[in-house]
Amino acid sequence: MIKCSISDVKQYEGQEVLIKGWLYNKRSSGKIQFLQLRDGSGFIQAIVEKSRVSPELFELCEHLTQESSINVVGRVRSDKRAPSGYEMDVIDVVVNQLTEDYPIALKEHGVEFLMDNRHLWIRTERQSAILRIRHEIIKSAMEFLNNHGFIKADAPIITPATCEGTTDLFEIDYFGESAYLSQTGQLYAEACAMALGKVYTLGPAFRAEKSKTRRHLIEFWMLEPEVAYLEHEGNLELQEKLVSYIVESVLKNRILELKAIGRDISALEEIKIPFERMSYDDAIKTLKNNNFDIEWGDDFGSPEETFLANLYKKPLFITEYPKHCKAFYMQPNPNRPEVVLCDDLLAPEGYGEIIGGSQRIHDYDLMVQRLEEENLPMDIYKWYLDLRKYGSVPHSGFGLGIERTVAWICGLDHIRETIPFPRMLYRVTP
Template sequence: MAPVVNIGQLHQHVGSSVTIEGWLYNKRSSGKIHFLQVRDGTGLVQCVVVKSAVTPEIFERSGLLTQESSCRVSGLVRQDDRAPGGYELDVEGIEIVQIAQEYPITHKEHGVDFLMDHRHLWLRVPRQRAIMRVRAEVQRAIFDFLDNRGFTRVDPPILTPSSCEDTTELFQTKYFDEEAYLTQSGQMYMEAAAMSLGRVYSFGPCFRAEKSKTRRHLIEFWMVEPEMAYVDHDENLRIQEQLVSHVVEHVLHHCEAELHTLGRDVEKLAKVPGSFPRMSYDDAIAWLRKNGFDIEWGDDFGAPHETALAGQYDQPLFIERYPTKIKAFYMQPDPLRPEVVLCADMLAPEGYGEIVGGSQRIADYELLNTRFDEHHLPRDTYAWYLDLRRYGSVPHSGFGLGLERTIAWICGLEHIREAIAFPRTLYRLYP
């Protein structure tokens, strides 16, 4: 057998015989020739089986292959700019690993519910494969950025005794004789880790029991949450824009084929890296009111507001200094205007909404203690968090980047459910 290579490596083997191991994506025949489109996870290649060039057994074998049958195909690599990927395989041999039964996802339009019921198979199509490859590269870019800038990864617990933000509904479970919750954020634990290691980040799943079914929401999603000692609000924003710029540049460099498969306008992404525009909450409210939105100072923004605000720019937009009363209890008030806090939401362009949220955290024990009273937080479950302000408290900041929202924006997806392999939504727990 010729040496086994990936389809993505075929450009290195032009003029040589190789073997690829994969699955039949599609097939067409014209009498004495079979055209087999074979995929292997790294790409798609057309394998040409000419009846006069192979044995009768090989030609017959190629005709038996059904959609998604697994096979090993050997042949000579030939460059052809007209072919998918720019290369073809002149088939010399075929080994059938398994003949697939009638495949439920055919090359025609299917409804979303049908595709989601068959998500375990839908992942095989080129579009979904491209999204998963982009997802992997987004993660790689995030880790590279943080690891190369002195951050240490720390893994917070998924089971917690309390909420990070008291307004969000949580999934409750029994923890032996106690009540526990699935985490909605690792932020508080990252604050503790930052007091040990300086700059830290976590990466893992989060769970929010919001009964929302918009295109921006998942019940289970993944977040990257950096936390940094001795970092103020302004530096926090600079790090966020540097991270997102790096991620976009990385994807543009490493995922050209995938973005092409997705039909993504890369010119829009190319405009992203750099310094992002900033707008105060006050100015955002004034702009919205001027442009016909019925909204008052002190109201939170919904999807239409975020879309309109971000639509003015080609880059993500920071909205900063929200009213204290609509933000989490741990956010540091602006020393000059205690009615607003030193926080910001990063809104992606093209209507994708908030992808990053962060703030400078309260460092003063007495102020945080007062916030506990104002928000009626149980001191028994939060005592350890108050300890962080008793013993060596310092100014510190952090943020959370929603992985799926970021991927949906970069890929240009209509719905966030395609940004994760097996989405959990309001009405979907299967497969």
């Protein structure tokens, strides 16, 4: 007998296999029972025919309950009507635990109830499909970077100061001194890039921003590549190649999951490089021409980003924002110092910013000037200034928000479904 996962049953058509999993759902039509199984890798329907199994086994299956853990032996056969293309005819079932009073029925529940039971909600077909797509996004992003000579360099989560120049920090007591949960691994990635050339960090980031919008989490994950000797234009090209690769990988490897959540796959098939580009100046003109109350120098909110992104079917770069809108470390345009060599990459279909990137300041004196302008503590940033003091070179990088990318690729209404256990303004459990 072959022990296999549901995702691999296609390799064993006509053979007997053992699947260890859980009963997701069940229905009966008299002499036939239809068991929907899940094992973490996927879902499959197992058919129990009364005429082909013992009376004891048929009765046992009649009493199986939702989310009971079971081992099922069956013969795999193809079936074009099945979502995965395969079903199995049951030969034997062993019950590991018979579940009682499972709280999440396969019906509509309120969001707060589901969030309170998030540890169980993630077992449903839709939620598990989203989390498998999330895995594919992270795996493919790392695969792309690894294949292009990047080194993974881990950044600390506990830091001595802000990286983004904001006050939205979680302060902690670090043995009698103040420290903070990291907002980004970028500054440390810059140091590693000066040692290793091309690096990326992947880890959690924390923002104490009191936001309740569908796009914000308090704790989220960021992928942050950083490259020595890379300038603004090369940075844009790297971003679009990475995002295109991610989308292609999801379409190739997670098509069943995309179908399970009802995603419009044709919209993702439009994601080909090059992406669309628009300067901040042109974006302001476009918004003003469409009756937005906005002036040059204002930052964009969700309504502005959504409108601009909906002009195109592909992601849109907005480039060269005013200096005062952006972080202290961004390189000014040498021909126009009031704007910086930066970009926000907006996902189509109204999903807004998924990447923020820039060329970094590499001149020591200019970095000192910017720190002073932002009233940031020079002693805390001494190590960061050293990067501009000892062998400084032009360099660039960006941060890709994992959850916002998942929301876009999955076509989700709210970011709370993009991470196993979301942390939001009024939710820190389970």
